[in-house]
Amino acid sequence: MAYTLEITDIEEVTHDVRKFTFEKPDGFEFEPGQATEVAIDKDGWRDEKRPFTFTSLTDDDFLQFVIKIYPDHDGVTEQLGKLEEGDSLIIDDAWGTIQYDGEGIFIAGGAGVTPFIAIFRDLYEKGKIGNNKLIFSNKTEKDIILKEEFEEMLGDQFIPVITDEEPSGDHIFLDGFIDKDFLESQIDDFDQPFYVCGPQPFNEAIMDYLKELGAEPDALVFEE
Template identity: 80%
Template sequence: MAHTLQILDIQNVTHDVKQFTLEKPDGYEFEPGQATEVAVDKEGWREKKRPFTFTSLTEDDNLEFVIKIYPEHDGVTEQIGNLKKGDKLIVDEPWGTIQYKGEGVFLAGGAGITPFIAIFRDLYKEDKIGNNRLIFSNKTEKDIILKDDFEHMLGDNFINAITDEDPEGDHHFLDGFVDKEFLKSQIDDFDQPFYVCGPGPFNESMMNYLKELGADPDALVFEE
């Protein structure tokens, strides 16, 4: 069943990522890490659905999505990027994506961080963040989505890898691509859960490195 929901608030998260707060239908429930199909409630766009992950928690009063806008794609996210407070989105029922299976290492590439946002928020709220770690790969520092939130929730277990610029003397930034050597240098136990989400090529390489290192990762492709 689809719900047509009003946008209550829009915030810029980075230069090309926005956070949308929407009304929430009565009795609408989902698990951290789940997603749904979203379409723009405008002529010509209602049938064009795209999957987005909830970044709010099921007990929150509103629904929240963090969405990367791709103006050059001339598509749904460009339309979403042009929406204003009071406009409407069509939101379907939730469906499963990545599920939390216990303390481990999360590897995210760019906008692939979104399924992990609610998982970490939920763990943090329940005081169960434990020794979970996040390795987050981005092109530049300004691309890091919700950097302050992750630093607050994870502290030193939040590791940023920056691929297209030299990071400025901050121990949270490790210069370069996440490759097999990088993973070996950061992780000493490959027998724990691994969660991978990013664009197809990122996932493929992470899965291969992790399997070579003896891990059994769970992955979700974040479609750009």
């Protein structure tokens, strides 16, 4: 089923990421981590659907996305960057393969962290963060989405990794990418769930490393 919903608020999260808040239809349901197909309610764009993850919680009276804008791409994310409050989005019912399956290690690359936002917010609200850990890889410090919120929710269990510049503070610098040796240095138990989301090459590499280190394929949760 398709829903046309008015945007009520747009907020900058980082230099190229925006938070879109919009109306929630009566009875609309989703699980933390799920996504939907989204189109822009403007001529020429209504049939251009792209998947985005809900970052609001299921009991909120609004819906929300956190979306990376690509102004140099001639496509949907460029157009999203031009939207204003009062414009509308078209969304479908919720779907998605990333759902919480118990305490584990979350590994995200860039905007791939978005399916984890609602999961962590939900756990934090319920006092159930437990031993969950987030390893979050970005090119630069300014690219880190919701850094302060992750620090608040996870404390020392939030591990920001910077790959393209020498960072300041407590960030870990890796020259290039997360590799097998790094994962082995950060994780002491590979017999637990792993949640992986990022660009496809990132996902494939991380999944291969985890399997080599002893993680069970059935315990690997990732967006297909």
